[in-house]
Amino acid sequence: MIDKLELYFKAAQSAKIGIWKMNLQTEDVFWDAVTKHILEVPEDFNPVNGSGIKFYTEGENRDKMMTLINRAITDGISFEDKFQITTGKNNIKYIECICQVEIVDGIATQLLGTFQDITKEQNLINELQLSVEKFSSVFSSANDAIFIIDASNGIITDYNPRAAELTEYNSDELIGLHNSTLFPIEYQKQVRYFLTQNRTNDEFTVNEACIKTKSGESIPVEIASGKRFIVNHITYLVCYFRDISERKNVEEKLNLLSLAASETTDTIVIANPQGEAIWANNAYLELTGLSIEEVIGQKPGYLSRGPETDLQSTLLMKKAIQDKKSIKITILNYNKQKEKYWFELNITTVFDSDNNLINFIGVGRDVTSRIEKEIELKQLLEVTSQQNDKLYNFTHIVSHNIRSHTSNLAMIVDVIENTEDIAEKLSYYDLFKEGTEKLSETIEYLNEIITIQKKTNIAKKKINLKDEIEKTKSALSLVIKESQITISHTIPEDLFVYVIPAYLDSILLNLFTNAIKYKSRKRKAFLEIGYEINETYTVLNFKDNGLGLNLVKNGHKIFGMYKTFHGNEDAKGIGLYMTKNQLEAMDGKIEVESEVDHGSTFKIYLNEK
Structure with a gap:
C-alpha cells in the first residue's frame, strides 16, 4: 500500500499536480512540494488548519471554497471545481482543486485532494471567450x-x-x-x-x-x-x-451633372467628403493648365498657391471644408505655368437626407480683368486721397506757420511804434531782423514742400535738433518774455534727427505756442524739453505746468481738427491736428499725458529710419 502511495505521489509530481490532505480528527494539514510551489510559499512553510483559505481570492472564490469545504466536512460531499487564487507573492493564478472525503463509521475523518495550476489554460479560455464576445458583438451590430x-x-x-x-x-x-x-x-x-x-x-x-x-x-x-x-x-x-443605393444615386446624379457642366465656361470641380477631387470640367483644366489625372484624387488648389497667394484666404477655405460649410471667396492663384490669375470661387456643400455630407461642389471663374481694374482704381483713389491730404496739410502749414511769424513781427512793430526812446527802438531791430529771417526760412521750406509734393515720397534731412529748438525759442523770444514762461531743454549739441525741416519747424512752433497759450495764471509757467532714444524712435518730451486736459473726456478728440478745449479766442484747433499728421507723414507719432490744472506732457516720436 505504501509503495502504491509513493508511486502515486511521484506520478503527481511528474504531472505537476499537487497533493494535499487534512486530518479532521487531529487537524493536521499536509501540502506537498508541488502545492507549495503553486502557492509560491517557501518549501519549509508549515500549513495549519484554515491557512489555505486566505490564498483564495477574496469574494466569490473564497466564499465558494469555504462552502464546499464545510459541506465536505459536515455532509461528506466530495467536490471538484476551479478557483482564482492570489499566491504568496501576490500573483493571480487559476487552479483546479479536487477533494475526496474519507468516511469511517459514517463520519468524515480525512480530506484528500489534488491541486493543479491551470492558469495558462484558463487565460486561453478567457481570451477565447472575449474573442467570441467581440465577434458576436460585431456580427450582431x-x-x-x-x-x-x-x-x-x-x-x-x-x-x-x-x-x-x-x-x-x-x-x-x-x-x-x-x-x-x-x-x-x-x-x-x-x-x-x-x-x-x-x-x-x-x-x-x-x-x-x-x-x-x-x-x-x-x-x-x-x-x-x-x-x-x-x-x-x-x-x-x-x-x-x-x-449601395445612395452611392448609385449619387453616381447617376454626377453623371447627369457631368453632362450638363462639361461645356460651361465656369470652372466646376466636385470633391468627396475628404475634399479630394473626383471630377472636373474642361474649363477648370484649361484655366489651371492641369490634366484630369493631376486633378482626380488630389485636393483642388494643391498646385495653385504661390508667393502672392493670401494665406488667410487659404486658411478660410481649409476651415470651411473641415467644418463642412459653404464659402464664397476671391483669391490670387497660379496655374501650372506659374502665371497669376484672380479666381472667384463658390464652394457649396451637398448633404443627403440624413444630413451626411456627400460632396463639395466648387464653381469658379477667372476674374483677373475685373480685379486688376479694381486694384488700379483703388491705387488711383489712394494716390488722390494722399495728394488731397498733403494739399490740405500744406494749406494749414502755410496759414499756421506764417501767422505765427507775422504775429510775432506785428508785436515787435507795435512795440517800436509805441516807444519814443530811439535806443529802445534800435534794441528791437535785431529781433525784427531775426523774425523776418525766420519767416523767410519758413517760406523757403514751404516752397520746398511744394516741389517735393510733386514726388511720391518726401525726403528727410539731417537736422541738428538743439539748433532748431534754439531757433524756435529765439523767434518767439518776445512772446516768451511777455508771457514770463521759463523754457529749458537738455538736448545735446551733437543730437541729429532725420526729419522734414518744414514739418519739424511747424511741430516746434505748435508745442511752444501751446505751452505759452495755455499756461496757468496760478503759478509761474515753465516748459521743459527732454529726450530719450530707443531702437526705433528719438522721443522728445515737452512737459509744461499749464491748464492741462481731461483725457477721460477729451482724449479721443485732442488731435482732431478744429478741436479746442479752453475757450481761448485765438484757439483755432489746428495745431495738434497738424502736428499729428506731420509726424505720421514722417512715420512717427505723438502721445499725450495730462491732468487738469497740473499740466501736460507731449511725447514726440521721430522715426529715424
Missing part, C-alpha cells in the same frame, strides 16, 4: 448584412439582424434558404461564379450585384466574401452585403 453560407450546397446557415432588415425575410425563412433566392435571375449566374471562385481560391474579393427582397424590390449591393473556414468538416463562406 454590423451595418453590413452578413450571411454564413454552407459552401457545399449554397444554403444559408446563419445571418445577422441587418441581413433580415435588408432582405425583409425573418429567421424561419432565411435559415435553410438557398442564397440564389436572394438574387434576381439576371444576377444568379454572376453571383454563383463569384462564390465558386471564393470557395476555390480562398481570397477576399468584392463584387457588385442586386438583391431581390421578399417584397420583390431590387436593391444594388456590394458583395464581399472573406476566406472560408471549416467546422466539423463543413466548409463555410462568410459573405457581406452592403446597400
Whole structure:
C-alpha cells in the first residue's frame, strides 16, 4: 500500500499536480512540494488548519471554497471545481482543486485532494471567450448584412439582424434558404461564379450585384466574401452585403451633372467628403493648365498657391471644408505655368437626407480683368486721397506757420511804434531782423514742400535738433518774455534727427505756442524739453505746468481738427491736428499725458529710419 502511495505521489509530481490532505480528527494539514510551489510559499512553510483559505481570492472564490469545504466536512460531499487564487507573492493564478472525503463509521475523518495550476489554460479560455464576445458583438451590430453560407450546397446557415432588415425575410425563412433566392435571375449566374471562385481560391474579393427582397424590390449591393473556414468538416463562406443605393444615386446624379457642366465656361470641380477631387470640367483644366489625372484624387488648389497667394484666404477655405460649410471667396492663384490669375470661387456643400455630407461642389471663374481694374482704381483713389491730404496739410502749414511769424513781427512793430526812446527802438531791430529771417526760412521750406509734393515720397534731412529748438525759442523770444514762461531743454549739441525741416519747424512752433497759450495764471509757467532714444524712435518730451486736459473726456478728440478745449479766442484747433499728421507723414507719432490744472506732457516720436 505504501509503495502504491509513493508511486502515486511521484506520478503527481511528474504531472505537476499537487497533493494535499487534512486530518479532521487531529487537524493536521499536509501540502506537498508541488502545492507549495503553486502557492509560491517557501518549501519549509508549515500549513495549519484554515491557512489555505486566505490564498483564495477574496469574494466569490473564497466564499465558494469555504462552502464546499464545510459541506465536505459536515455532509461528506466530495467536490471538484476551479478557483482564482492570489499566491504568496501576490500573483493571480487559476487552479483546479479536487477533494475526496474519507468516511469511517459514517463520519468524515480525512480530506484528500489534488491541486493543479491551470492558469495558462484558463487565460486561453478567457481570451477565447472575449474573442467570441467581440465577434458576436460585431456580427450582431454590423451595418453590413452578413450571411454564413454552407459552401457545399449554397444554403444559408446563419445571418445577422441587418441581413433580415435588408432582405425583409425573418429567421424561419432565411435559415435553410438557398442564397440564389436572394438574387434576381439576371444576377444568379454572376453571383454563383463569384462564390465558386471564393470557395476555390480562398481570397477576399468584392463584387457588385442586386438583391431581390421578399417584397420583390431590387436593391444594388456590394458583395464581399472573406476566406472560408471549416467546422466539423463543413466548409463555410462568410459573405457581406452592403446597400449601395445612395452611392448609385449619387453616381447617376454626377453623371447627369457631368453632362450638363462639361461645356460651361465656369470652372466646376466636385470633391468627396475628404475634399479630394473626383471630377472636373474642361474649363477648370484649361484655366489651371492641369490634366484630369493631376486633378482626380488630389485636393483642388494643391498646385495653385504661390508667393502672392493670401494665406488667410487659404486658411478660410481649409476651415470651411473641415467644418463642412459653404464659402464664397476671391483669391490670387497660379496655374501650372506659374502665371497669376484672380479666381472667384463658390464652394457649396451637398448633404443627403440624413444630413451626411456627400460632396463639395466648387464653381469658379477667372476674374483677373475685373480685379486688376479694381486694384488700379483703388491705387488711383489712394494716390488722390494722399495728394488731397498733403494739399490740405500744406494749406494749414502755410496759414499756421506764417501767422505765427507775422504775429510775432506785428508785436515787435507795435512795440517800436509805441516807444519814443530811439535806443529802445534800435534794441528791437535785431529781433525784427531775426523774425523776418525766420519767416523767410519758413517760406523757403514751404516752397520746398511744394516741389517735393510733386514726388511720391518726401525726403528727410539731417537736422541738428538743439539748433532748431534754439531757433524756435529765439523767434518767439518776445512772446516768451511777455508771457514770463521759463523754457529749458537738455538736448545735446551733437543730437541729429532725420526729419522734414518744414514739418519739424511747424511741430516746434505748435508745442511752444501751446505751452505759452495755455499756461496757468496760478503759478509761474515753465516748459521743459527732454529726450530719450530707443531702437526705433528719438522721443522728445515737452512737459509744461499749464491748464492741462481731461483725457477721460477729451482724449479721443485732442488731435482732431478744429478741436479746442479752453475757450481761448485765438484757439483755432489746428495745431495738434497738424502736428499729428506731420509726424505720421514722417512715420512717427505723438502721445499725450495730462491732468487738469497740473499740466501736460507731449511725447514726440521721430522715426529715424
